[in-house]
Amino acid sequence: MRRIYFLVPEIVTTRKIVDDLLLAKIEERHIHVIAKRGTPLEDLPEANLLQKTDFVPAVQQGIALGGATGLLAGLVAVALPPASAVIAGGILLATTLAGAGVGSWVSGMIGMTIGNRRIKEFEEEIEAGKLLVLADVPVNRVDEIEDRVKQHLPQIEVMRTEPKVPAFP
Incomplete structure (x- = not known):
């Protein structure tokens, strides 16, 4: 479209x-x-x-930035304590999804206030x-x-x- x-x-x-x-x-x-x-x-x-x-573009940007931030936070969390590969993968997935969710929500709220x-x-x-x-x-x-x-x-x-x-x- x-x-x-x-x-x-x-x-x-x-x-x-x-x-x-x-x-x-x-x-x-x-x-x-x-x-x-x-x-x-x-x-x-x-x-x-x-x-x-600007709700839709803001949500799209929030997902990308939040997901990247969550992934980086997950990498830091995995690097600090000794963790197995299964737990490390779960931590990375969880932090990436959480970051994307929070990023899209916050960006969407901001985008709704901007023309x-x-x-x-x-x-x-x-x-x-x-x-x-x-x-x-x-x-x-x-x-x-x-x-x-x-x-x-x-x-x-x-x-x-x-x-x-x-x-x-």
Whole structure:
């Protein structure tokens, strides 16, 4: 999946684009709309906390850093007291998993308090009244979906396409 970002000037056109994406068999859970605070989106699929914050990237970083830290702590624990290979393997596994768990939890909590880095570049336009539409589409359909959007707004330029999107948001 790839995430496509594009700005739309008003809600009427946004509704048409979202309807067209649904007709193109893009599930509603893969379409997210971000608007200025207080803008009524009515039946449009509003972006949730996972899209508006850095939660997912923070958890990914936390797992990597926490796991590495846990592994290093396990290596230190194994190196100090005399331990058998079975116990050493268990210690390494336990500390790595514990580090990854704690790292992902702490990073996730921090990530929820930080706005999405990828959306920050669109903040001025959103505050000016434009709507940001995020669409998660299969890699082989990116060009097709971009063309469908351009049918509604020929002057629209796809602002950004992410190389990969996590499967679970």
